[in-house]
Amino acid sequence: EDQVTQSPEALRLQEGESSSLNCSYTVSGLRGLFWYRQDPGKGPEFLFTLYSAGEEKEKERLKATLTKKESFLHITAPKPEDSATYLCAVQAYTGGFKTIFGAGTRLFVKA
Amino acid sequence: DTAVSQTPKYLVTQMGNDKSIKCEQNLGHDTMYWYKQDSKKFLKIMFSYNNKELIINETVPNRFSPKSPDKAHLNLHINSLELGDSAVYFCASSQQGNEQFFGPGTRLTVL
Numbered sequence: 001e002d003q004v005t006q007s008p009e010a011l012r013l014q015e016g017e018s019s020s021l022n023c024s025y026t027v028s029g030l031r032g033l034f035w036y037r038q039d040p041g042k043g044p045e046f047l048f049t050l051y052s053a054g055e056e057k058e059k060e061r062l063k064a065t066l067t068k069k070e071s072f073l074h075i076t077a078p079k080p081e082d083s084a085t086y087l088c089a090v091q092a093y094t095g096g097f098k099t100i101f102g103a104g105t106r107l108f109v110k111a
Numbered sequence: 112d113t114a115v116s117q118t119p120k121y122l123v124t125q126m127g128n129d130k131s132i133k134c135e136q137n138l139g140h141d142t143m144y145w146y147k148q149d150s151k152k153f154l155k156i157m158f159s160y161n162n163k164e165l166i167i168n169e170t171v172p173n174r175f176s177p178k179s180p181d182k183a184h185l186n187l188h189i190n191s192l193e194l195g196d197s198a199v200y201f202c203a204s205s206q207q208g209n210e211q212f213f214g215p216g217t218r219l220t221v222l
Contacts, residue, residue, distance in 0.1 A: 031208055043115075043201050043213030044154070085152065096166030097142065097208035101154040 002027040006088050006102035013109050016077045021105045023088030024070040031097070033071050035064050036087040038104070044087055047073075078109045114138050117202050117214040124192060125222055132187045132217045134202030142166075143185040144211065145177060146201040154201070160185055189219075197221045 007022045025033070032051050036044035048057040050066035057064045061082065063074040073086055085104040092098050115136045124130055136143065145157040159167035163179045174190045185202060199218050203211040 034210060038152075041216075043203070043216050044211075046210040046212065049210055087154065091208055093208065094167075096159055096161060097205075098159070098167055099144075099156060099211065101146075101156075103151065103153050 002090070002092060002098075002100050004088055004090055004100050004102035006086075006105050008105060009103070010106040011108070013075075013078055013107070015079055015109055015111050018074070018076045018078070020075070021073040021086055021088075021107070022070060023073070023102055025088075025090045025102075026069075027090045027092050027100065029092045029094075031091045031093050033066055034089040034091065034099070035062075035071070035073055036089065038085045038087055047086075075107070078107075080109050080111050083107055083109045115202060115204055115212050115214040117200075117217050119217060120215060121218050121220075123220045123222065126192055126194060128192050129188070129190045130192060130219070131189070132200055132202075132219075134185045134187070134214055136183055136202075136204040136212070138204055138206075138212060140204040140206045140212070141182060142205050142207060143179065143182075144203040144205075145185065145187050146203065146213075148199045148201060148216070150198070158185075158187075192219075192221045194221050 004025045035047040038044045048064040053068045085106045087104045088102040142161045148154045158177045160179045176188045179185045199216045202214040205211040
């Protein structure tokens with residue numbers, strides 16, 4: 001069964017304290033892995049797409065990496081405005097593009 | 112300009128009623144989706160349409176019926192609402208299987 005597991009469920013960091021979020025997955029025919037950010041009361045906002053093992057993408061303080069079984073979202077020197085829920089999603093093609101989301105990691109960054 | 116819009120933003124109704132949620136995207140995308148996000152913030156796909164054609168229909172009760180009058184619109188009609196239908200419903204769009212753009216969500220509360 002296709003599955004996405006994110007850890008930890010919640011993460012509390014001090015401003016400037018770097019850390020990583022994990023997304024492990026099992027899916028048949030992975031087409032891509034996506035990272036989204038969701039702020040309270042809003043829809044998810046796209047961050048990165050990764051397609052193959054070894055691929056890396058960066059944006060400001062965020063860096064996403066991909067292996068054959070998991071992806072990491074590294075946050076370097078986070079700021080309070082990075083506080084949000086980070087969602088990982090995998091996509092497979094089964095006659096149509098099916099996207100399966102993980103439960104997310106709630107990140108709190110304290111000043 | 113709003114890329115993906117949903118109406119209404121809030122919907123409070125009695126058990127047994129029928130209600131609709133509307134979604135429009137102005138991005139020119141060919142694929143649209145409906146997701147349900149429950150109280151634990153887990154985002155689960157319900158339906159996916161490509162060029163007005165139903166592509167993905169997850170295990171969703173028959174009381175939920177999506178309708179796509181054209182590529183830019185995907186509406187969700189729910190019959191005989193139940194307490195368990197209370198959730199936030201998100202509409203999203205993408206070009207083929209690329210990153211998805213989400214609407215602001217509709218918070219449905221069934222009393």
